[in-house]
Amino acid sequence: MAPATLTFLGAAGTVTGSKFLLTLGDRRVLVDAGMYQGEKRWRTMNWADFPINPADIDDVVLTHAHMDHCGYLPKLVKDGFAGTVWATEGTAALAEIVLRDAGYLQERDAEHAEQHGYSKHKPVLPLYTEEDAQRALTHFRQVEYDTDVSLGGGVVCRWTRAGHILGSASVRVSTDHTAILFSGDIGRHDHPVLRPRSTPQGAPFVVVESTYGDREHPEPERAHEDFARAIRTTVAHGGQVLIPAFAVDRTEVVLQTIGEMQRDGRIPVVPIYVNSPMALNALRVYRDPAHRDELRPDLDVEELLGLPNVHETPDADSSRELMSLDGPAIIISSSGMATGGRVLHHLEEMLPDPQNTIILTGYQASGTRGRALEEGARELKLHGRYIPVNARIVRDAEFSVHADSTDLMDWLRDLEPAPETVFIVHGEEDAAAALHERIAQELGWTSAVARYGEVVVVEPRHATVHWHRRRVPPGSGQVS
Ligand SMILES: [Zn+2]
Numbered sequence: 101m102a103p104a105t106l107t108f109l110g111a112a113g114t115v116t117g118s119k120f121l122l123t124l125g126d127r128r129v130l131v132d133a134g135m136y137q138g139e140k141r142w143r144t145m146n147w148a149d150f151p152i153n154p155a156d157i158d159d160v161v162l163t164h165a166h167m168d169h170c171g172y173l174p175k176l177v178k179d180g181f182a183g184t185v186w187a188t189e190g191t192a193a194l195a196e197i198v199l200r201d202a203g204y205l206q207e208r209d210a211e212h213a214e215q216h217g218y219s220k221h222k223p224v225l226p227l228y229t230e231e232d233a234q235r236a237l238t239h240f241r242q243v244e245y246d247t248d249v250s251l252g253g254g255v256v257c258r259w260t261r262a263g264h265i266l267g268s269a270s271v272r273v274s275t276d277h278t279a280i281l282f283s284g285d286i287g288r289h290d291h292p293v294l295r296p297r298s299t300p301q302g303a304p305f306v307v308v309e310s311t312y313g314d315r316e317h318p319e320p321e322r323a324h325e326d327f328a329r330a331i332r333t334t335v336a337h338g339g340q341v342l343i344p345a346f347a348v349d350r351t352e353v354v355l356q357t358i359g360e361m362q363r364d365g366r367i368p369v370v371p372i373y374v375n376s377p378m379a380l381n382a383l384r385v386y387r388d389p390a391h392r393d394e395l396r397p398d399l400d401v402e403e404l405l406g407l408p409n410v411h412e413t414p415d416a417d418s419s420r421e422l423m424s425l426d427g428p429a430i431i432i433s434s435s436g437m438a439t440g441g442r443v444l445h446h447l448e449e450m451l452p453d454p455q456n457t458i459i460l461t462g463y464q465a466s467g468t469r470g471r472a473l474e475e476g477a478r479e480l481k482l483h484g485r486y487i488p489v490n491a492r493i494v495r496d497a498e499f500s501v502h503a504d505s506t507d508l509m510d511w512l513r514d515l516e517p518a519p520e521t522v523f524i525v526h527g528e529e530d531a532a533a534a535l536h537e538r539i540a541q542e543l544g545w546t547s548a549v550a551r552y553g554e555v556v557v558v559e560p561r562h563a564t565v566h567w568h569r570r571r572v573p574p575g576s577g578q579v580s
Pocket residue numbers: 164166169264285
């Protein structure tokens with residue numbers, strides 16, 4: 101039989117577009133079906149033909165519901181994928197929100213570009229519609245954490261809690277001959293809302309993310325002090341604060357933090373507007389008793405969005421009213437990297453005024469508007485126009501839901517047995533290279549930064565017993 105192979109079809113050389121194709125005997129399993137975001141050279145690949153016929157893929161296995169891990173699914177189904185999409189209950193619930201919203205937004209953006217004439221394409225077509233998204237959702241099948249699930253054809257999968265967003269998991273895919281562990285996105289060792297990650301069983305081949313492979317998250321004496329100061333100063337000057345937040349995993353953490361700060365008197369109490377239908381839907385999933393198990397046992401779920409000064413803006417009319425709002429306020433809107441959604445209208449309105457502040461709360465991928473703001477852009481292109489950036493830009497890395505370099509190393513170090521080879525994905529060049537170096541120095545393991553389109557054989561070189569080899573002491577750089 102042909103050897104088992106792994107092909108890197110995304111998140112190789114970049115952070116987005118996670119897609120890993122496993123050929124195991126005559127079964128083809130795609131781990132994650134993510135959309136490319138950010139730089140145009142990657143984004144255009146969302147439109148290209150998929151490297152293999154989607155009809156030839158038997159299963160899609162999802163690690164979590166972020167767009168860059170599941171956002172390509174509707175396109176895959178539209179192009180012929182007819183198999184099963186396997187995901188945890190939490191991922192299935194959030195993916196429904198994420199994919200429908202993505203389809204809806206793409207339809208609206210295409211219409212808007214068509215009407216205002218700023219697209220090069222005529223007619224302007226969405227990559228997929230809300231109806232395509234709806235169709236993709238009918239392929240989902242829910243799985244439990246820490247339970248072996250047989251996909252058929254001798255392929256078994258197991259999902260282990262990753263502590264990144266609700267439902268997130270690392271997935272171990274195995275057959276009688278081999279096993280490949282996909283980290284998915286790994287959370288920090290301490291998440292304010294979610295239960296912490298658990299340690300998956302090791303495998304001869306490990307695919308690990310490296311988003312923050314070259315960075316450590318700050319652990320300041322006073323949590324989120326930059327955030328609190330920015331709110332205090334802006335409110336004192338009569339300005340408004342805009343927080344672009346990832347709808348499915350950041351809004352609840354931001355609200356929880358604001359609530360705490362209000363109670364402790366660290367910030368003044370001003371109206372807070374959550375202007376993202378997707379974020380409001382995601383909050384309902386977090387508060388759903390069905391997912392109580394995913395949250396920290398000590399968390400007061402009622403307090404999540406229980407603040408009296410929080411206003412929801414579910415429809416377009418209330419959203420428009422918000423644009424001409426007077427006086428200090430905090431507005432939370434998505435998307436988190438300002439790649440689309442209602443936050444664009446707020447930016448257009450708020451960026452020119454130096455009294456306003458924009459607080460970035462997460463990873464800003466290269467090529468996104470969020471990244472441009474983070475890097476000090478003086479103007480930003482929004483809806484076809486250049487808007488001056490006079491508002492203050494503040495970054496709060498403490499809100500990150502990604503493991504930092506040390507968290508990633510800890511996750512790897514705990515794997516039993518230690519792997520034969522580690523493949524590094526989901527990072528920009530410097531981040532991936534830094535993690536590669538740390539793995540060699542501190543663990544003495546063989547690792548490689550995956551390249552787009554690369555195919556590797558994933559059959560253990562030696563009998564199972566060999567990949568049970570012992571771990572080396574940190575820093576020795578030797579394999580025992
Ligand atoms: Zn993620």
